[in-house]
Amino acid sequence: MSDAGAPIQHSAVQAGAPWLRGDGPDSDVVISSRVRLARNLAGFAFLQRAKPVERQGVFAACRDHLTSVGLAKQVIWAEVHRLPQIDRTLLMERHLLSKEHSKGGAASGVDWPRGLCVSAPDERLSIMVNEEDHLRVQVLRSGLALTDAWQQIDAVDDLIEAGLEYAYSARFGYLTACPTNVGCALRMSVMLHLPGLRMTGELDRVRRATKELGLAVRGYYGENSDASGDFFQISNQVTLGKSEETIRRELEKQILPQVLEYERASRRLLLEKRRRATEDDIFRALGLLRSARLLAPEEAMAQLSLVRMGVLMGVVQGLTEQAVTQLFLLVQPSHLQRYLGKEMDQQRRREARADLVRERLGGI
Amino acid sequence: MSDAGAPIQHSAVQAGAPWLRGDGPDSDVVISSRVRLARNLAGFAFLQRAKPVERQGVFAACRDHLTSVGLAKQVIWAEVHRLPQIDRTLLMERHLLSKEHSKGGAASGVDWPRGLCVSAPDERLSIMVNEEDHLRVQVLRSGLALTDAWQQIDAVDDLIEAGLEYAYSARFGYLTACPTNVGCALRMSVMLHLPGLRMTGELDRVRRATKELGLAVRGYYGENSDASGDFFQISNQVTLGKSEETIRRELEKQILPQVLEYERASRRLLLEKRRRATEDDIFRALGLLRSARLLAPEEAMAQLSLVRMGVLMGVVQGLTEQAVTQLFLLVQPSHLQRYLGKEMDQQRRREARADLVRERLGGI
Numbered sequence: 001m002s003d004a005g006a007p008i009q010h011s012a013v014q015a016g017a018p019w020l021r022g023d024g025p026d027s028d029v030v031i032s033s034r035v036r037l038a039r040n041l042a043g044f045a046f047l048q049r050a051k052p053v054e055r056q057g058v059f060a061a062c063r064d065h066l067t068s069v070g071l072a073k074q075v076i077w078a079e080v081h082r083l084p085q086i087d088r089t090l091l092m093e094r095h096l097l098s099k100e101h102s103k104g105g106a107a108s109g110v111d112w113p114r115g116l117c118v119s120a121p122d123e124r125l126s127i128m129v130n131e132e133d134h135l136r137v138q139v140l141r142s143g144l145a146l147t148d149a150w151q152q153i154d155a156v157d158d159l160i161e162a163g164l165e166y167a168y169s170a171r172f173g174y175l176t177a178c179p180t181n182v183g184c185a186l187r188m189s190v191m192l193h194l195p196g197l198r199m200t201g202e203l204d205r206v207r208r209a210t211k212e213l214g215l216a217v218r219g220y221y222g223e224n225s226d227a228s229g230d231f232f233q234i235s236n237q238v239t240l241g242k243s244e245e246t247i248r249r250e251l252e253k254q255i256l257p258q259v260l261e262y263e264r265a266s267r268r269l270l271l272e273k274r275r276r277a278t279e280d281d282i283f284r285a286l287g288l289l290r291s292a293r294l295l296a297p298e299e300a301m302a303q304l305s306l307v308r309m310g311v312l313m314g315v316v317q318g319l320t321e322q323a324v325t326q327l328f329l330l331v332q333p334s335h336l337q338r339y340l341g342k343e344m345d346q347q348r349r350r351e352a353r354a355d356l357v358r359e360r361l362g363g364i
Numbered sequence: 365m366s367d368a369g370a371p372i373q374h375s376a377v378q379a380g381a382p383w384l385r386g387d388g389p390d391s392d393v394v395i396s397s398r399v400r401l402a403r404n405l406a407g408f409a410f411l412q413r414a415k416p417v418e419r420q421g422v423f424a425a426c427r428d429h430l431t432s433v434g435l436a437k438q439v440i441w442a443e444v445h446r447l448p449q450i451d452r453t454l455l456m457e458r459h460l461l462s463k464e465h466s467k468g469g470a471a472s473g474v475d476w477p478r479g480l481c482v483s484a485p486d487e488r489l490s491i492m493v494n495e496e497d498h499l500r501v502q503v504l505r506s507g508l509a510l511t512d513a514w515q516q517i518d519a520v521d522d523l524i525e526a527g528l529e530y531a532y533s534a535r536f537g538y539l540t541a542c543p544t545n546v547g548c549a550l551r552m553s554v555m556l557h558l559p560g561l562r563m564t565g566e567l568d569r570v571r572r573a574t575k576e577l578g579l580a581v582r583g584y585y586g587e588n589s590d591a592s593g594d595f596f597q598i599s600n601q602v603t604l605g606k607s608e609e610t611i612r613r614e615l616e617k618q619i620l621p622q623v624l625e626y627e628r629a630s631r632r633l634l635l636e637k638r639r640r641a642t643e644d645d646i647f648r649a650l651g652l653l654r655s656a657r658l659l660a661p662e663e664a665m666a667q668l669s670l671v672r673m674g675v676l677m678g679v680v681q682g683l684t685e686q687a688v689t690q691l692f693l694l695v696q697p698s699h700l701q702r703y704l705g706k707e708m709d710q711q712r713r714r715e716a717r718a719d720l721v722r723e724r725l726g727g728i
Binding site for chain 1 (some may be wrong): 536545640641643644647648651652654655656657658717728
């Protein structure tokens with residue numbers, strides 16, 4: 001068990017998130033797979049309606065059980081409400097905390113005790129306590145690996161349920177704070193990198209088709225976030241009346257193979273029909289990253305996206321996909337500061353970000 | 365004497381124009397100085413009103429005199445109306461032919477015999493025959509050298525007048541096709557490189573002040589052209605009732621020293637107060653030029669402008685001012701094609717331009 005002060009160690013910041021390594025199946029298009037369960041304890045009100053004493057009760061019960069039940073070889077427990085803002089943002093950047101709950105404090109309307117349980121050092125498993133629901137269990141995997149992720153989360157769910165009683169209705173299934181999650185309370189999502197579809201102008205068509213199939217399309221940091229760096233999250237919307245198996249099969253066997261093939265075809269088309277213009281875009285992106293002295297995170301993401309595609313296409317030589325993909329995380333504000341070991345204002349961060357990217361990519 | 369087919373030899377295209385070498389006085393700001401006289405022959409109508417036989421008469425008289433009088437050590441005579449379009453554009457890019465008269469052909473409304481006399485290999489002296497006036501004499505110098513240029517053109521004017529009778533009125537001075545040139549019929553101009561003033565946002569103020577002093581501010585290719593690459597031509601407007609001496613003194617002693625100091629102060633300010641942002645602009649420009657696979661001439665000029673400033677500031681190492689300045693000419697469409705020895709459509713030129721610039725600047 002680590003202390004509550006630093007849920008993510010400096011070495012982990014340097015190494016990058018394991019799910020961002022880009023070494024999983026189909027990692028040319030699928031960055032990561034994620035499965036998430038929402039659970040609430042029987043006998044306690046949902047958090048928005050709960051009294052302080054109830055919130056404290058849920059927090060203590062979950063903490064005691066999660067830190068003793070042996071969920072993984074090593075588990076780090078962090079008291080999120082006591083973390084400094086920079087650490088909460090770091091967790092959000094690593095997709096271990098939602099954007100909303102990374103804010104915290106009285107101003108956010110969420111000022112009750114919250115906890116986070118993370119398997120270390122792989123960070124594949126994470127459990128948020130007292131966020132929107134009493135428990136949010138998440139498993140992340142590199143590449144397209146929904147089945148693996150589902151198997152792990154199913155086992156973890158059993159371990160948790162062995163010590164805590166879930167709020168469950170025979171008619172509706174698992175009860176959740178937000179009615180859209182009720183039922184199996186399962187969200188499966190994949191983070192896709194779709195620069196090819198954007199560049200061929202087909203992205204909107206794919207987004208529309210995906211939405212018509214009842215799936216949600218979101219940005220890099222989930223709900224209400226932008227599609228930084230051509231990253232898109234696709235996930236199921238409907239949870240009531242659908243089994244885990246149906247959701248997984250629809251996503252992994254029916255929809256994703258089409259999206260993947262569409263993105264790959266776009267990249268082939270760019271190389272075959274518009275090679276010069278595509279190389280121009282890719283090398284301008286690399287040139288910018290290798291020469292800028294000031295760099296905002298959004299611009300870094302957008303340019304890194306093109307360079308990642310260039311490496312995967314074989315257009316850019318001498319750089320690995322991993323070196324580029326790792327930078328997506330390191331250019332984020334809190335990662336940058338933790339990596340460099342100092343807090344900086346926005347201007348200094350832009351300078352430091354540009355310096356770091358030049359150093360990593362061999363700049364001028 | 366060279367044949368009429370190729371007024372500018374391949375070696376001259378490769379070497380660049382001498383007046384663009386950037387080795388004259390104050391060449392950090394003043395690219396070149398230019399003095400131009402408009403002259404017409406007595407006894408012939410102005411060109412727009414002249415009959416074909418008169419135009420032919422002017423053409424023949426000027427050709428015979430100019431090619432025999434010994435204006436310079438070596439003089440090339442070109443029959444502009446017989447040149448292919450690419451050569452006329454090449455002459456325009458070298459500032460030896462005006463934009464309007466580089467077009468030629470029936471569509472342009474200028475389809476009579478026109479000639480061009482150029483001193484070789486320095487190209488300092490050039491005389492256009494049957495352009496807007498019967499004779500337009502021009503002397504170009506690198507850097508700020510209006511006095512030198514004036515002395516040369518004055519001597520050449522005397523040589524021409526020794527064999528051809530000018531249309532002259534005791535009351536108005538030299539008579540010209542356009543009344544704005546009447547009087548001394550002299551235009552003195554300097555090509556300024558003002559990236560500092562643009563970046564500090566002071567350029568409009570300087571342009572307004574310059575105009576209020578009765579001077580014209582034009583773009584890279586004179587009238588109706590854009591300020592490509594932060595280049596501006598400043599020249600006198602009024603020629604009636606002003607002596608050559610007055611025009612030169614006002615420009616060289618009173619106005620230009622202020623503009624030069626203003627531009628230099630801007631560059632110092634950028635380095636002292638906004639060093640990071642300025643370095644960011646300069647290195648992004650260099651990064652773009654070193655990595656682009658497609659490059660339009662306007663973009664090349666704009667980015668080269670920033671790199672030139674960076675070299676002069678000492679921010680960019682390992683490149684000479686001359687290497688950068690020469691590219692301003694080589695990226696122009698006709699120069700690019702003559703340099704590479706083949707005609708290309710716009711798409712191919714953009715590819716070849718990017719390749720050439722990368723090769724010259726050490727690209728990725």
